[in-house]
Amino acid sequence: MIPVQGFAGQKVAVLGLGRSGLATARALVAGGAEPLLWDDSAEARGKAEAEGFTCTDLLRHGAMDGVACLITSPGIPHLYPSPNKVIARAMALGIPVDNDIGLFFRSFATEVWGDFDTAPRVVCVTGSNGKSTTTALIHHILQVAGRPTQMAGNIGRGVLDIDPPQDGEVIVLELSSYQTDLARALTPDVAVFTNLSPDHLDRHNGMGGYFAAKRRLFAEGGPDRAVIGMDEPEGQYLANQMGEGPADDRVIRISSGSKLEGFGWSVFARKGFLSEWRKGKQMASLDLRTVAGLPGAHNHQNACAAYAACRALGVAPKLIEQAFHAFAGLPHRSQLVGERGGVRFINDSKATNVDAAAKALQAFPKIRWIAGGMGKDGGIAALGPHLGSVVKAYLIGHSARDFALQLGTVPAEICETMAQAVAQAAAEAEPGEVVLLAPAAASFDQYPNFEKRGEDFTARVKALLG
Structure with a gap:
C-alpha cells in the first residue's frame, strides 16, 4: 500500500467504492487521514462497512463541512455530460476534487528514497487502443530484464494498493482518459501515447475534450521521456508540442507503417520489422513476424511503444527481443x-x-x-x-x-x-x-x-x- 501523504488529521471524502475507491480509503487511513465514504450502491456500501468503514451520505446537510478534499472514482462524471451531484456540491463549496492517480503521485516518493542507489521510476501509458497490451508488455520486458517492477492503474491493482517501491523499481501504470482528466498531480518519468480514435465522447464532450484529457499526462506531467504514436494528427501535434525540434531525443516518435528516420530518436515497424533509429543511425532491428503473442500491425504498434519505453529505461535490445518472444499476450486481445x-x-x-x-x-x-x-x-x-x-x-x-x-x-x-x-x-x-x-x-x-x-x-x- 502507498499511504497517502498530506492529509494527516484531516477529513477526506471518497465517492465511489469500487476497487480504486476502497484502495483509496485504506491508503488514506494509513496516512493518518479520516475518510468519509459514499456510494449510491447499497451493495458497495455494504462491502466498505464490512471492512470497518463508516459510510456518510455526502449530500446530507453539513456532511462536507471541514472536508479537505473529495476523491472520486474514475467512472463518475465530473463535468460532462453533467457533473455528479456530490462533485458539483464540492466544487460549489470550493473543495478540491481529485482522484487516486493524483494521490498516488503526491504520495509515491518518501524519505526512504534517500537511501536508494537508484530512485524508483514511473512509466504511464495512455491512448485509445493498445494501452493494456503495451502496459503489460513493458512490465513483462522489465521482468525478463531482471528489473523490480509492479503494474497497476487501469489494469491489475489500484495504484494506491501497490507495495512501496524498492531501490530502482519501475512502476508501470495504464491510465484511461477518465484518470488523466482529473488528477491534480501527474509526474511520470516516461509517458506513452499509443494512438487516438473516437471513444468516450459523451464523457469528454467530443474529440477535443477526449484528446485534451490524454494530453494532460504530457503537458501537466512534464515527463523526462515522451513516447508518442505518430499515426494520427493528434500524436503529431503532441510530439511537436513536447519537442524543441526534430533532433530533440526527449521525444521518441513511434509508428506502425511509417518510416521515421529524420528524428533524434524513433522506433517504427514496417513489413513486420521493428527498427530503432537515433541521431540518423539505425541502432537495432527486430523481426516481429515470428512473435506469436503480438500478431498484426496494431500489436506491432504496441511493440514499438513498449520497446521505446524500455529503451528509455536502459534495457538492451536483445533482452527486449527475448521478452517479446516470451510474451503470451493478454486475454481478450488477439x-x-x-x-x-x-x-x-x-x-x-x-x-x-x-x-x-x-x-x-x-x-x-x-x-x-x-x-x-x-x-x-x-x-x-x-x-x-x-x-x-x-x-x-x-x-x-x-x-x-x-x-x-x-x-x-x-x-x-x-x-x-x-x-x-x-x-x-x-x-x-x-x-x-x-x-x-x-x-x-x-x-x-x-x-x-x-x-x-x-x-x-x-x-x-x-x-x-x-
Missing part, C-alpha cells in the same frame, strides 16, 4: 484460444469500437468474423475499407441486423447468440482461416463487460475443440 484442422480461433473481445475492430480485421488474411453487441454511433459503416479479408460475418446481439445492413456484399448470417455464432463459424471454416471475435460494439446487451463476452467465446471454442 488471444489465440485454440486451433483445429488448420483453423485458428482468436478472441479479441476488447475490440469494442470500430478502430480496434479494424486493426483486428487487418491482422489476418481469411476471417470468419463474429461481431455485434450494443453498437456505437455510426455502427460499422467505417469498417467498409477493412472487410476485404472477411469470408463471412456471424452477427450477434442487439445491433446484429443493423450491422448486417452495413456489410455491403460481405456474406452475413444473423446468429443472435455467441453459442450459435461459434458453432456456425466453426462448422463452415476451412483450413487457413481464422474464426475471429472482434465485436466492434459494447457488450452490455448480453454481458456485463467485454471480459465476460470473451470468456463465453473462449469456453464455447474449448468445448468444441474438446
Whole structure:
C-alpha cells in the first residue's frame, strides 16, 4: 500500500467504492487521514462497512463541512455530460476534487528514497487502443530484464494498493482518459501515447475534450521521456508540442507503417520489422513476424511503444527481443484460444469500437468474423475499407441486423447468440482461416463487460475443440 501523504488529521471524502475507491480509503487511513465514504450502491456500501468503514451520505446537510478534499472514482462524471451531484456540491463549496492517480503521485516518493542507489521510476501509458497490451508488455520486458517492477492503474491493482517501491523499481501504470482528466498531480518519468480514435465522447464532450484529457499526462506531467504514436494528427501535434525540434531525443516518435528516420530518436515497424533509429543511425532491428503473442500491425504498434519505453529505461535490445518472444499476450486481445484442422480461433473481445475492430480485421488474411453487441454511433459503416479479408460475418446481439445492413456484399448470417455464432463459424471454416471475435460494439446487451463476452467465446471454442 502507498499511504497517502498530506492529509494527516484531516477529513477526506471518497465517492465511489469500487476497487480504486476502497484502495483509496485504506491508503488514506494509513496516512493518518479520516475518510468519509459514499456510494449510491447499497451493495458497495455494504462491502466498505464490512471492512470497518463508516459510510456518510455526502449530500446530507453539513456532511462536507471541514472536508479537505473529495476523491472520486474514475467512472463518475465530473463535468460532462453533467457533473455528479456530490462533485458539483464540492466544487460549489470550493473543495478540491481529485482522484487516486493524483494521490498516488503526491504520495509515491518518501524519505526512504534517500537511501536508494537508484530512485524508483514511473512509466504511464495512455491512448485509445493498445494501452493494456503495451502496459503489460513493458512490465513483462522489465521482468525478463531482471528489473523490480509492479503494474497497476487501469489494469491489475489500484495504484494506491501497490507495495512501496524498492531501490530502482519501475512502476508501470495504464491510465484511461477518465484518470488523466482529473488528477491534480501527474509526474511520470516516461509517458506513452499509443494512438487516438473516437471513444468516450459523451464523457469528454467530443474529440477535443477526449484528446485534451490524454494530453494532460504530457503537458501537466512534464515527463523526462515522451513516447508518442505518430499515426494520427493528434500524436503529431503532441510530439511537436513536447519537442524543441526534430533532433530533440526527449521525444521518441513511434509508428506502425511509417518510416521515421529524420528524428533524434524513433522506433517504427514496417513489413513486420521493428527498427530503432537515433541521431540518423539505425541502432537495432527486430523481426516481429515470428512473435506469436503480438500478431498484426496494431500489436506491432504496441511493440514499438513498449520497446521505446524500455529503451528509455536502459534495457538492451536483445533482452527486449527475448521478452517479446516470451510474451503470451493478454486475454481478450488477439488471444489465440485454440486451433483445429488448420483453423485458428482468436478472441479479441476488447475490440469494442470500430478502430480496434479494424486493426483486428487487418491482422489476418481469411476471417470468419463474429461481431455485434450494443453498437456505437455510426455502427460499422467505417469498417467498409477493412472487410476485404472477411469470408463471412456471424452477427450477434442487439445491433446484429443493423450491422448486417452495413456489410455491403460481405456474406452475413444473423446468429443472435455467441453459442450459435461459434458453432456456425466453426462448422463452415476451412483450413487457413481464422474464426475471429472482434465485436466492434459494447457488450452490455448480453454481458456485463467485454471480459465476460470473451470468456463465453473462449469456453464455447474449448468445448468444441474438446
